Amino acid sequence: MDIREVSVNHYRTNVRDTEFVLRELLGRDELYDTESFDEIDAGLARTMLTEAGRFATEVLAPSFSDASREPLQFDPATHTVTVPPAFLKAFAAYLKSGWLDPELPTDISGQRIPPSLRLAVLEVMLGANPSIPMGAYVVPQVVRLLHDFGTQDQRRLAELIVDRCWMVTMVLTEPDAGSDVGAARTVAHPQADGSWYLEGVKRFITYGDHDITDNIVHVVLARPVGVAGAGGPGSKGLSLFVVPKFHVDLHSGNLGDRNGVVVTGLEHKMGLTPNPTCELTFGGDTPAVGWLLGDKHDGIRQMFEIIKAIRMLVGVKSMATLSSGYLNARDYAVERVQGRSLSGGPSAGPVAIIEHPDVRRSLMTQKAHAEGMRALILYAGSIQDRLVVSQWAGVPDRRADATHQLLLPVIKGYCSETAWRLLGQESLQVLGGSGYLRDYPLEQYVRDTKVDTLYEGTTGIQALDLFSRKILRDEGAALDALLAEVATTAAPHPPASAASDTFAVERRQLSQALQAFRVLVGLLERRWQDDKPYGRALAAQDTTRLLLAAGDLLCGWLLLRSAETAARALAAGGLTEADVSFYTGKVATGRFFVRAVLPRIAADLIAAEHTDETLLNLPNAAF
Structure with a gap:
């Protein structure tokens, strides 16, 4: 590959999967052309995603690698910073493009776009060139803050920010x-x-x-x-x-x-x-x-209105980068010929590396996690849909709000940690030595994604927030309601249809993971509430373990639901060859994640049960 091609062609969208999650898994089409969103229909929603992909690929992506290689300039005499010209041009185009308008207050933008669709558009922008939307996305959040909480002068300033870009x-x-x-x-x-x-x-x-x-x-x-x-x-x-x-x-x-x-x-x-x-x-x-x-x-409460939005953005950005990293690795694996098939006999000739079992395992690991995180993020978007509709109706849905708050630290922490790990451990590895070169985008993906685990609170902070604020302060109400949804998917089919349940094994695996997760939550709750000196400290050693287990459980649940949805589409027939391949992949992805990833939650529980005071009593010099 010519190194000059990387800056233009690095980005791989997956709008097909996004549409599947929004329309077939979550039924978001039912929102469109209703009283709440009467200016948008299913066709316009699809057009938005298509045009977002075009803009991201043609306008944002070309400066991705070039800007990374051309350093910023800081003038200590004037105390000013200048950015690379190509990057400046792309950034200015994004600010003026109108793609940020749906995030603005309705009074300013005149638009009502469902949050789930806005998150889908945001993914496309972040995947193409994350530095640009990560900076620009703060603009509508600050405008909203000034508009909702500001004085008359500050609301005027909000208008100027929008008008003057x-x-x-x-x-x-x-x-x-x-x-x-x-x-x-x-x-x-x-x-x-x-x-x-x-x-x-x-x-x-x-x-x-x-x-x-x-x-x-x-x-x-x-x-x-x-x-x-x-x-x-x-x-x-x-x-x-x-x-x-x-x-x-x-x-x-x-x-x-x-x-x-x-x-x-x-x-x-x-x-x-x-x-x-x-x-x-x-x-x-x-x-x-x-x-x-x-x-x-009221500074902290006001600032947290922005922080919550940025934490979601970080999770979306991590997922978008892993998705593009996986698709780059898949394309490379299809084209790269090396070695012989293990099942082809000694006379078999060289094959593309996608034929090698461990490469296939690696690709499915990336695919499953990227698509699981996309489903989790858009599921959270569907909860936001409920919330904003209820707010416009004047009767805020408190349960939707609590569920959304519960999901935020999981999305931010789980997606950032998982994407960073898999991009380095799997995506780059598929490319072998080539992945370490700047000729391919994977080395930049790895570098650009590590910071996601640190932005707006490290993973340890997200985990403490999830456990101490989102679970304990709510007395587990939002978590219990969410786990009840998981339990519905995990429940065995009635006897009359059990024999035809092609996902019986996966339901048992999901049920076992759910039970292990519930026991893990209960264990940490007991330790946290223990009067012993080390009670809370013991619990805090395993809160990150809990957050990551929550991410695995929820992704596994949504991927199994996706597999069921895809299986029904295959059974209905009348599909194109491309659709058959897509739905077949969705079924395999759900099976793989539930069977290969969810068993880790039982292992997490065993590890947590063995947590004791050893680390807490260890002298600092022993570390």
Whole structure:
């Protein structure tokens, strides 16, 4: 392969599987052309996916590899960052394309697109060139925040961000705080005119500076000082401030002088290198002037409205990259001739490596996980569909909200950890030594995906959130309801139809995995609630194990449902040759995952049952 082809042709979409999940597995067509979504029908939904794939492949994908190889430029004299020209062009085209409009508040966009369909479109964009949508996707989230919680001036700023295609950032992390947001030391001093002067240093700020747009609007967590009832210790003492790079005349939209937000460094990263990640200093020779969001000190809750969306984005991005990585590996395996078939006898000639048993195992492992994660993400999207419809009706569906909150840490943690592992362990491995070369996109996929396990909270943090907040605080209600759905699929068929149940073995496997998972949850709950000194610490050793087991269980459940759906389509007949191949693959994928992956949950339970105080008592010097 010519190295010049990689930047253009690296991306492989799987819109066919996306349509299957949305339409056949989840029945999303029933939403279209209803009172809630009366401007969209099934045909328009398919057109959106097709056009999204075209735009992503033709506009976003070409700069993927080239931008990664051309470094960002940081000028310490002017404290400015410039991005590679081709990347800038593609990014600007995305901001102006209208593909972000469905994510905007309905009052601004005039559109009502089901969240499940929006997630499907987001996957296509993220797979083609993740650095671009990962930065741009924050724009509608900040616009929504300003629109829903902001003052009249801040809502006007939201309009300008949309009209002028300005960029935004979310500014949380500090050099000495890391994941402990509550340890932030950036402070905000109130001024007589109602503004605030911010002082402090923030790091790992995605798109903290660049030349893509004329202005950047930062939303910054800082601790107010000298204000009664605000600015206390920990994360609850933080407030959220709106701090533009350049001051703005809200009436005309014209830009004024540069604000006191200074780029003091550009992070040099392992992956996503076109994405400028900066250290920012607020204050100094020029004050960093900001405005309290909504004139209300409620920073953490306000910022989490963005964080929740970004955590979902990270899960989608991981899945999209694994999917494209798998399809690249599959295409290579079909074309690469090497070795002889183990079943062809000594006289058999060389065969494509897809004929080798371990390569087939590897490809199915990638396919099953990528398609399982896609089904999980779009299932979460269907829960969001329920939630937004209920909100528009004025009667919010609290159970849908709780289920969505439960799924977020699983999607973020499981998808990021699994995609990173399989891209390196399986996708790249299929290509052998070629996978380690820049002639093929897999080495960049691996580099770009590792950070997903760290973005917006490490996997350990996601696991603690899942267990202590989403399961225990809810007294397991949302989890129990979700597991009841799994149990319905796992239940044996009635005696009259049991003999014809072609998935009887898979149902037993799913049932056994479900039972092991329930016992694992109960074990951790008992340890967490134990009065012994090490009770919670013992439980915390296995919360990541629990999160990953939850991901396996839910993917296995949805893949088995997909296999049943595909089997019915095959039995109905009247299919094209391509459809027969697709549905046959779906049946095999469900069987494989349930049989080969789900048994690990029983092993996870055994390991957790043997967890004791050994690691907790081990001297630090022994590590």
